[in-house]
Amino acid sequence: MAIVYLGIGTNLGNREKNIKTALKLLKGKDVKVNKISSFFKTKPEDGVNGSYFLNGVAEIETNLKAGALLTFLKSVESDLGRKKNHRKEDARSIDLDIIFYDSLILNDKNLIIPHPKFRKRKFVLEPLNEIASNFKDPVTGKSVGELLHPHLSPLSHPPDGSPSLRGKMEEKGIL
Numbered sequence: 234m235a236i237v238y239l240g241i242g243t244n245l246g247n248r249e250k251n252i253k254t255a256l257k258l259l260k261g262k263d264v265k266v267n268k269i270s271s272f273f274k275t276k277p278e279d280g281v282n283g284s285y286f287l288n289g290v291a292e293i294e295t296n297l298k299a300g301a302l303l304t305f306l307k308s309v310e311s312d313l314g315r316k317k318n319h320r321k322e323d324a325r326s327i328d329l330d331i332i333f334y335d336s337l338i339l340n341d342k343n344l345i346i347p348h349p350k351f352r353k354r355k356f357v358l359e360p361l362n363e364i365a366s367n368f369k370d371p372v373t374g375k376s377v378g379e380l381l382h383p384h385l386s387p388l389s390h391p392p393d394g395s396p397s398l399r400g401k402m403e404e405k406g407i408l
Contacts, residue, residue, distance in 0.1 A: 292365060
């Protein structure tokens with residue numbers, strides 16, 4: 234079974250519900266959810282439309298090959314209302330990205346692993362550091378903690394004063 238780190242984000246509709254539903258849909262005979270980070274409230278980047286994002290990371294185990302996992306993730310996104318031919322600036326009901334797939338380095342026309350932008354995205358690095366600080370980027374050889382170090386200020390947890398989404402999911406037996 235491969236250990237995979239997934240970026241999870243949403244900035245459309247009921248964000249907490251979208252994340253909870255996506256995590257439920259991920260679980261099955263081919264995927265086991267091991268760890269889930271806290272989720273952080275962040276501003277949209279790269280010209281993406283819509284309101285704030287909730288972003289986090291999950292560690293999963295899977296017997297699916299990288300390409301088959303991507304197809305499965307796209308089906309989960311579709312089940313949650315994301316259009317197949319969406320534009321990169323469209324708001325997202327859910328966005329599931331493969332950040333790492335074991336220590337695989339892959340540069341295919343449909344899939345690049347590690348995710349090509351993760352090193353520049355604090356909204357990926359901070360939650361990833363929370364659950365996998367010692368995992369080494371197979372391209373740079375640096376740990377997630379080392380990659381996060383240049384990013385100084387912490388992200389904010391949503392919503393202010395409420396229990397964490399991860400805590401709520403644990404209480405309800407989703408995790």
